[in-house]
Amino acid sequence: MAQTDLAKGLLKRFDRLSAQRQNWETHWQEVADYMMPRKADVTKTRSKGDKRTELIFDSSPLQAVELLAASLHGMLTNPSTPWFSLRFKDDMENEDEAKEWLESATDTMYAAFNRSNFQQEIFELYHDLITFGTACMFIEEDEEDLLKFSTRHINEIYIAENDKGRIDTVFRKFKLSARAAIQKFGSNPQFEILAKKDPYEEVDIIHAVYPRSDFDPRKQDKSNMPFESVYLTEKGEELSVSGFREFPFVVPRYLKASHEIYGRSPAMTALPDVKMLNEMSKTTIKSAQKQVDPPLLVPDDGFILPVRTVPGGLNFYRSGTRDRIEPLNIGANTPLGLNMEEQRRNSIRNAFYVNQLMMQQGPQMTATEVIQRNEEKMRLLGPVLGRLQSELLKPLIDRTFAILLRKNLFRPAPEFLAGKDIEIEYVSP
Numbered sequence: 026m027a028q029t030d031l032a033k034g035l036l037k038r039f040d041r042l043s044a045q046r047q048n049w050e051t052h053w054q055e056v057a058d059y060m061m062p063r064k065a066d067v068t069k070t071r072s073k074g075d076k077r078t079e080l081i082f083d084s085s086p087l088q089a090v091e092l093l094a095a096s097l098h099g100m101l102t103n104p105s106t107p108w109f110s111l112r113f114k115d116d117m118e119n120e121d122e123a124k125e126w127l128e129s130a131t132d133t134m135y136a137a138f139n140r141s142n143f144q145q146e147i148f149e150l151y152h153d154l155i156t157f158g159t160a161c162m163f164i165e166e167d168e169e170d171l172l173k174f175s176t177r178h179i180n181e182i183y184i185a186e187n188d189k190g191r192i193d194t195v196f197r198k199f200k201l202s203a204r205a206a207i208q209k210f211g212s213n214p215q216f217e218i219l220a221k222k223d224p225y226e227e228v229d230i231i232h233a234v235y236p237r238s239d240f241d242p243r244k245q246d247k248s249n250m251p252f253e254s255v256y257l258t259e260k261g262e263e264l265s266v267s268g269f270r271e272f273p274f275v276v277p278r279y280l281k282a283s284h285e286i287y288g289r290s291p292a293m294t295a296l297p298d299v300k301m302l303n304e305m306s307k308t309t310i311k312s313a314q315k316q317v318d319p320p321l322l323v324p325d326d327g328f329i330l331p332v333r334t335v336p337g338g339l340n341f342y343r344s345g346t347r348d349r350i351e352p353l354n355i356g357a358n359t360p361l362g363l364n365m366e367e368q369r370r371n372s373i374r375n376a377f378y379v380n381q382l383m384m385q386q387g388p389q390m391t392a393t394e395v396i397q398r399n400e401e402k403m404r405l406l407g408p409v410l411g412r413l414q415s416e417l418l419k420p421l422i423d424r425t426f427a428i429l430l431r432k433n434l435f436r437p438a439p440e441f442l443a444g445k446d447i448e449i450e451y452v453s454p
Contacts, residue, residue: 028261035233036261039196042183049287053157053179056292059299060086061156067180082306085370086299089377090292094151096382100406101413101453104144107135108453109422114446122439127447130435134422137171137429146174150277150417153179155377158279158290161195164424165273171432172425184276186286187236191416192276194235198259200227210256210264229259234273270431271424277417279409295376302369309362315355324348381405414451422449 028036050068057065062077071077081087102108111127111134138144146162153160153176161182167173177197185194201209203219203226210216219226237253250268257263278288292299323332327348329341342348374380426447429435 029263031255031266032257032261032263035196035231035255035257039183039198039231039233042185042196045286046183050180052293056156056290056296059296059303060090060292061152062087064153064156064178080303082303082310083366083370086292086295086302086373089295089373089379090152090155092379092382093155093291093377094148096378097151097155097413098148101410101418102144102147103453104139106453108451109418110450110452111426111447112450114448120441123441123445126436126438130426133429133434134425137425137434141167141170141172141174143172143174146176149176154277154279154288154413155290156292158281158288158293159184159276161274161276162421163197163274164421164428166428166432171434172428182276184286185235192274193272195233195274195276197232199230199232201230202227206230206264213262213264215258215262230264231257231259233257234269237268271427272420273424275417275420275424277413279412281412291376291378295373298369298372298376302366302373305362305366305369309359309366312355312357312359312362316357316359319352319355322351322353378405418451419449 054065054067054069057067058077058080062081065071065077109131111131113123113127150160150162157179159179159182161177161179161184163175163177165173165175177199181197181199183196183198184192187193202224203216204224206216206228207213207220216228219228233255234252237249237251250270252269252272254265254267254269254273255263256265279290281288318334321332321334323330324346327342327346328350332350333340340350
């Protein structure tokens, strides 16, 4: 089947975005090797279920990643406490009916979040954010659960910004089994040939979502949405063309340089210390082994080889000689190695704010000290949380609100609210 102009243009854009991302891939691979081995398949092709900890001799960096991810989850989107509320931009505090409607709408949204797979997917997103500096979640409508969230692996995602520095274009390259591709896209000669040979043979699919250049807001049909969505095969055959009323991806970055598109993370900051710590641990382990089970000095002609070092082992030597087997004292200074390792661990903890996020063991603190520690925590994480509000929480809540509104899940709004703008207030810790 011949490529259409649309497919040719999209493949060219995909190649361009792929080239822009190349430098990042080796960086992501190295960070994942040491701090998130379960996702360490960016440039390496790994088989599912294989061991991935061959480079790791000290697990404290992995624990630091887990702690910061859990802390962000608890502070920003905790399932047990409210983390956002809705209010009108205009002063309508006296309107009881308006407040009741907003409270009802907020409750509906919380119920939809709790009913869906939101909590496990957002926790996965925090892991990606802290490790790779860029994370991506796809939000779509679901007939059964109303909403469906899926955090995509960084190796699938290619992004571009608009003039305001916001992500408005996502290309995603992923694999589907031939059987699943037929279920999703319908009959296709290429997929059917593969499915007859092996229904679980995987094919590469490209999904492009970007702003439609010829969008006409007066038309409400499916082929005229603000964002165009196109599925292609790797060879450029169109599988599906549709659209979204809102951008369906949220792509937060942890920290970002003004001239870069992808984000940088605390894991990238800690990477030199993490690599050094693992090398130190390897050396200290060797040193300890030599002291516990030292090399032996054996006279060259006094003993009959091999030397047996097992319990109860017998070693024969020539009678009349005074030669003995002696251990080689290497004079290793293990405490120095352990002290240097602890210095590296402290640097890694600082990069991941471990000491600020964890209450330190010690004497009982007064209520004032606890409040001051919490304020210090907020000051340190404030800039990051600000970026996450604009790049993660706001688009996430906007998209969710719009989906629920289209499904008529909110109760009818009072007439005097027509045309009023709603804004989000964040009420998490």
